[in-house]
Amino acid sequence: MKRILCVCGLLLSVAAVSGGQMESTSPVAPLPVDPAVKLALAGISAEHVKADIEKLVSFGTRNTLSSMDTELPPEQGVSAAADWITSEFKEISAECGGCLEVKRDEFMQPTQTGGYGRVPRPTKLVNVYAILHGTGGDKAPWVLVTGHYDSRATDVMNDKLTSPGANDDASGVAVSLESARALSGLSKAGVKLTGTMVFVAVAGEEQGLLGSLHLAQLAKSEGWPLGAVLNDDIVGGDTTPGETGQDKDAVRVFSESVPATATPAQQQMMLGLGAENDSPSRELARQIAELAPSYFKPVAVQPPAKNGVRSQMMRLLPGFHPVMVLRRDRYLRGGDHSSFNAEGFAAVRFTEWRENFDHQHQTLRTENGVEYGDLLKFVDFNYVVRVARLNALTLASLAAAPSEPQNVHILTKALDNNSELTWDVSAFAPAGTTYEVVWRDTDEAQWTHSQSAGAETHLKLDVSKDNVLFGVRAVSAAGDRSLPVPPLPARR
Numbered sequence: 001m002k003r004i005l006c007v008c009g010l011l012l013s014v015a016a017v018s019g020g021q022m023e024s025t026s027p028v029a030p031l032p033v034d035p036a037v038k039l040a041l042a043g044i045s046a047e048h049v050k051a052d053i054e055k056l057v058s059f060g061t062r063n064t065l066s067s068m069d070t071e072l073p074p075e076q077g078v079s080a081a082a083d084w085i086t087s088e089f090k091e092i093s094a095e096c097g098g099c100l101e102v103k104r105d106e107f108m109q110p111t112q113t114g115g116y117g118r119v120p121r122p123t124k125l126v127n128v129y130a131i132l133h134g135t136g137g138d139k140a141p142w143v144l145v146t147g148h149y150d151s152r153a154t155d156v157m158n159d160k161l162t163s164p165g166a167n168d169d170a171s172g173v174a175v176s177l178e179s180a181r182a183l184s185g186l187s188k189a190g191v192k193l194t195g196t197m198v199f200v201a202v203a204g205e206e207q208g209l210l211g212s213l214h215l216a217q218l219a220k221s222e223g224w225p226l227g228a229v230l231n232d233d234i235v236g237g238d239t240t241p242g243e244t245g246q247d248k249d250a251v252r253v254f255s256e257s258v259p260a261t262a263t264p265a266q267q268q269m270m271l272g273l274g275a276e277n278d279s280p281s282r283e284l285a286r287q288i289a290e291l292a293p294s295y296f297k298p299v300a301v302q303p304p305a306k307n308g309v310r311s312q313m314m315r316l317l318p319g320f321h322p323v324m325v326l327r328r329d330r331y332l333r334g335g336d337h338s339s340f341n342a343e344g345f346a347a348v349r350f351t352e353w354r355e356n357f358d359h360q361h362q363t364l365r366t367e368n369g370v371e372y373g374d375l376l377k378f379v380d381f382n383y384v385v386r387v388a389r390l391n392a393l394t395l396a397s398l399a400a401a402p403s404e405p406q407n408v409h410i411l412t413k414a415l416d417n418n419s420e421l422t423w424d425v426s427a428f429a430p431a432g433t434t435y436e437v438v439w440r441d442t443d444e445a446q447w448t449h450s451q452s453a454g455a456e457t458h459l460k461l462d463v464s465k466d467n468v469l470f471g472v473r474a475v476s477a478a479g480d481r482s483l484p485v486p487p488l489p490a491r492r
Helices: 035-042 046-057 064-068 078-095 166-188 210-221 264-273 278-297 336-344 383-400
Strands: 015-018 021-024 102-107 123-132 142-148 196-202 226-232 250-255 298-301 315-318 322-324 345-354 365-368 370-372 406-411 419-424 434-441 449-454 458-461 470-474 488-490
Touching: 035 383, 046 078, 046 166, 064 078, 064 123, 078 102, 078 123, 078 166, 102 166, 102 210, 102 278, 123 166, 123 210, 142 166, 142 210, 142 383, 166 196, 166 345, 166 383, 196 210, 196 383, 210 336, 226 336, 226 383, 250 278, 250 383, 278 322, 278 345, 278 383, 298 458, 336 345, 345 383, 419 470, 434 458, 449 458, 458 470
Parallel strands: 142 196, 142 226, 226 345, 250 322, 406 488
Antiparallel strands: 015 021, 015 458, 102 123, 123 196, 250 345, 298 315, 365 370, 406 419, 419 458, 434 449, 434 470
C-alpha cells in the first residue's frame, strides 16, 4: 500500500479499495466550467449594480421604523424601497417569461423595548423574495441568497434622518437582484436547473435581524429544503482615499462551527471527533472556496495580512477569492445568516475584507476633515460585481447538484489503520449521480484529496481515520457537487 506523500505541495499517490478494485486517489478536481453559467455570470455588470444601489440610496431613509411614517414624501422611506424591489423582481420575471414567483412576506412586528429592543411601536415589516423553481420536484435542494434593504443613521431609532446605506446594505441587495437577473437568464435560454433558487431582500436587520428571523421561521414551517443560505452584508468594497488596508481581491466568508441547533449530545460528539470545523455551514464556506478557481482566473498575489503582518511570500490564488473566516460573525456584530442558523439551515455571511466604520451606521456629516456616512461614492461597483458572480456561481452549482448522501458513517469496530465509509443514496439522485469521498489533514482548511466511489455506497481507503477528516458528497453527471457530509462513527 502506498501512503500520501507530498513534496513541494505535489501529491504523489495513495491507494484505495472500492468494490474489490485498487484505485488511485487524486487531488480534489476543480469544478468543470459550465458555458451557460459562465455566460450568465458575464451579464452581471457594474452599470446594473450602480443602478440598483443608486435607486436604493434615493429613498432617503430606509430605516425600518419609517414604514409607519405617514408624513414621508412619495418615493421615500423603507416601504417605497420594498415596493421598488418587488417591481424589480416582477420585471426580471417578465423578461424570462414569468419564471419567477414573486412574493412578499409581510407582518407586524410587536413592540420591543428595553435591553436591545429597537421597536418602540408595532411596525410593519416586508421581506420581498422571488423563487425560481427547479425541475427536480420536492426532493431537489433549494438555495437562497439575501441582503437587507433597511438602513440606519447613528441613532437607529431615528427614522427621519437620511440614511443612504449604500454599502450597508444596498450592496447586498444588489447581489441578490443581480443573481436573479443572471440566473433567470438561464431559464430564458432554456437551461433548467433541478434545484430551486430563492432571491431575497429582507427588512429589519438593523432593528435586530427581525425580517430574516421571520423568513427563516417561515421557511422552516413550510418545509423548504434549504441546503444553503448566502447572506451578503457590506460587500461594497469600501473605497476611501488614502486607505491602504482594503483587499479588492478578497471577500470574507463567515460560518458557524458547532451548529446553533445542536443538542448537548451532538455538541459533545462533534467536539470529541474534532468535527467542529465540519458543520453544515462550514462545509458551505469550504465549498464556496473550492468553486472559485474554476471561474476566477488565478493570479500571483500577496496573501492578506494576518494579525497585522503581511507575508512576503507570494502565492497563486484566484483573481478574486473567498477567505474562510472560522467564526459565525465579527466581534460585537451579527447578520441575517444567523437567523437561518437558528432554524437549522446551513448559512454563511459574505463581507468585504476591511470595513470602514466611518461609513457605517453614521449620520451624514463632516468633522475634523473626515466625511461620515454610507455614501454611494465610497462603493466599488466592480467589486460588488465579483461578489455577485461568486454568489450566483455558488447558487447555480448547488442547484444543479444532487442532494446530500444520507446516513454517512465510518466503521470503527476494528482497530486498524484503514478507513471504511458507508452511506445511503441521496434523496434526490438524478440519472448519472455518483459519490465521492473527500478528506484532509486535521489542520487543513480545505479538502485536499478525493476518491470516486462511482455509484457504490461503500468505500475502503488505506488512510488512517485517526489522522484525517472525511466527507462524502454526491456528484451530478455534469460534475456539480452536493455539500459534503462528515461521517458519524458506527460499530458494525
